[in-house]
Amino acid sequence: MTGPELVVHRDKELMARATSARLITAIVDAQAARGTASVVLTGGRNGNGLLAALASAPARDAVDWSRLDLWWGDERFLPEGDPDRNDTQARAALLDGVPLDPARVHTMPVLDGRHGKDVDAAADAYAAELAAAAGPDDEGPVPAFDVLMLGVGPDTHVASLFPELPAVRETERTVVGVHGAPKPPPTRISLTLPAIRAAREVWLLAAGEDKAQAVAVALSGAGEMQAPAAGAYGTSRTLWLLDEAAAARLPAAQERPSVS
Numbered sequence: 001m002t003g004p005e006l007v008v009h010r011d012k013e014l015m016a017r018a019t020s021a022r023l024i025t026a027i028v029d030a031q032a033a034r035g036t037a038s039v040v041l042t043g044g045r046n047g048n049g050l051l052a053a054l055a056s057a058p059a060r061d062a063v064d065w066s067r068l069d070l071w072w073g074d075e076r077f078l079p080e081g082d083p084d085r086n087d088t089q090a091r092a093a094l095l096d097g098v099p100l101d102p103a104r105v106h107t108m109p110v111l112d113g114r115h116g117k118d119v120d121a122a123a124d125a126y127a128a129e130l131a132a133a134a135g136p137d138d139e140g141p142v143p144a145f146d147v148l149m150l151g152v153g154p155d156t157h158v159a160s161l162f163p164e165l166p167a168v169r170e171t172e173r174t175v176v177g178v179h180g181a182p183k184p185p186p187t188r189i190s191l192t193l194p195a196i197r198a199a200r201e202v203w204l205l206a207a208g209e210d211k212a213q214a215v216a217v218a219l220s221g222a223g224e225m226q227a228p229a230a231g232a233y234g235t236s237r238t239l240w241l242l243d244e245a246a247a248a249r250l251p252a253a254q255e256r257p258s259v260s
């Protein structure tokens with residue numbers, strides 16, 4: 001377990017641009033060290049803002065997109081192409097504009113696809129895909145992702161792990177079907193905390209004053225059942241990337257100077 005490091009940016013636009021630069025560097029470094037890189041994408045406003053910033057960053061050409069594996073931390077269980085799916089939004093923001101290898105874009109299953117309406121079977125299938133990608137050096141049935149990103153919801157949810165729902169209590173499975181999520185749509189697929197914790201680096205993204213309370217709670221010793229974001233950390237690094245509005249309610253001891 002790694003303790004959280006905080007970086008506070010002036011506003012959400014700057015946060016998105018700085019984080020896209022950080023992600024480019026992380027991918028290039030991983031590709032230089034291991035030949036390939038693996039990144040877990042998040043949905044939501046901050047995740048899509050970051051992808052849009054990356055799309056317009058000149059340094060994006062430093063990435064070898066054909067040697068990048070993309071996974072998702074969670075997905076809204078909706079039909080393929082639905083505008084509310086996280087993968088649809090990620091394609092529009094970035095993925096359709098870069099030369100990825102389609103075989104390395106590991107989207108989560110769709111409603112009415114191979115598993116019909118059975119979200120639990122769909123989650124099991126994604127777990128099997130992750131297990132097949134795990135190598136002998138990886139601990140357990142998930143790859144050691146280079147960077148796993150999580151948008152933090154105003155209720156402290158990350159991925160589709162909502163406070164007090166069974167998914168956040170999962171200790172064995174790496175992917176679960178989520179039923180009755182308080183944020184629409186109610187049926188989702190999510191990585192679990194054990195899968196998230198297999199990542200080398202976990203980056204938690206939060207911008208805007210509606211995230212300030214969640215950030216303060218998660219970073220003030222709350223339990224992961226009440227505040228799932230508190231249970232998300234990486235094996236090498238746990239980085240909270242915030243804007244000033246989201247950092248506004250942190251205790252003074254945790255505040256960091258803004259970067260411009």
Ligand SMILES: O=C1O[C@H](COP(=O)(O)O)[C@@H](O)[C@H](O)[C@H]1O
Pocket residue numbers: 042043044045046047074075076086150151152153154158159160183
């Ligand atoms: O529904 C979801 O919400 C969270 C947070 O989204 P935000 O718009 O409040 O930033 C997101 O991280 C997750 O992937 C998504 O499915």
